[in-house]
Amino acid sequence: MDQFVSKDEAAPGSATQRAYLALRALIVAGEIRPGEKLKIDGLRQRLATGASPIREALSLLTSDNLVERIDQRGFRAAEVSAANFQEILRLRSTLEDQALRESIARGDQAWEEALVLAHHRMQRAQEQGGDGFEPLHKAFHMALLAAAAAPILLKFCSQLYDLNIRYRFLAGRGRDYQSRDVTEEHGAILAAAVDRQADTASALLLAHYTRTGSYLAGLLDDGALG
Numbered sequence: 001m002d003q004f005v006s007k008d009e010a011a012p013g014s015a016t017q018r019a020y021l022a023l024r025a026l027i028v029a030g031e032i033r034p035g036e037k038l039k040i041d042g043l044r045q046r047l048a049t050g051a052s053p054i055r056e057a058l059s060l061l062t063s064d065n066l067v068e069r070i071d072q073r074g075f076r077a078a079e080v081s082a083a084n085f086q087e088i089l090r091l092r093s094t095l096e097d098q099a100l101r102e103s104i105a106r107g108d109q110a111w112e113e114a115l116v117l118a119h120h121r122m123q124r125a126q127e128q129g130g131d132g133f134e135p136l137h138k139a140f141h142m143a144l145l146a147a148a149a150a151p152i153l154l155k156f157c158s159q160l161y162d163l164n165i166r167y168r169f170l171a172g173r174g175r176d177y178q179s180r181d182v183t184e185e186h187g188a189i190l191a192a193a194v195d196r197q198a199d200t201a202s203a204l205l206l207a208h209y210t211r212t213g214s215y216l217a218g219l220l221d222d223g224a225l226g
Helices: 013-028 039-047 051-063 083-104 111-128 133-145 152-169 184-195 198-222
Strands: 067-070 072-077
Touching: 013 039, 013 051, 013 152, 039 051, 051 067, 072 198, 083 133, 083 152, 083 184, 083 198, 111 133, 111 184, 133 184, 152 198, 184 198
Parallel strands: none
Antiparallel strands: 067 072
16 A cells, blocks of 8 residues: 555654665665665565555655655655755755754753754764764754754754755765864854854854865766766
8 A cells, every 4th residue: 555654644663664764764875876766575675574664654755855756666766966966955055044043043051052962972973983973963963953943944954954965975985075174164063053153153054064065066067976
């Protein structure tokens, strides 16, 4: 049954929710490549679950723009392109600028403490290496925005983060990208945010995204991410 199920209806711990999270992680991390056909039977075996949760999860992922429906013949992982990446980057920069400014204006001591803690956890995970960094990296970026009283805006920011980070994973082993001092960039954004310097924090955050965007756009022009 290929029935649309919202993420809210896919209760935490349900087979659909587990399949959704597993497939989302595989696509975002690039383990499922752009344009790869997503065959129900293969995914069912890969994730050790039933066909119905897989179909429902794929329907959810189409609403996240991570999966594309191929007419009535099935699904495939969303393609990547320079135009798609530039749209994601443009939208993310615009929406996060708005959310960050509102968050800084509304943020209280509890927000500041949660932000500092999120940064600390992210940095510790980065120093330790392994697979624990990326969820904490997203947690830090979302903590910057968390005080904004705009749940729909924050939902879009979260979705755009995932779409953007997919491109970064596809280029993550590039020497030029890894040579950046991302630790210093994060620290400067944090300092400006807790000092309530909205203009500086926003400028630093957008520069952070622009540096990544310039590098990834170059790879896309070379066809290196497809």
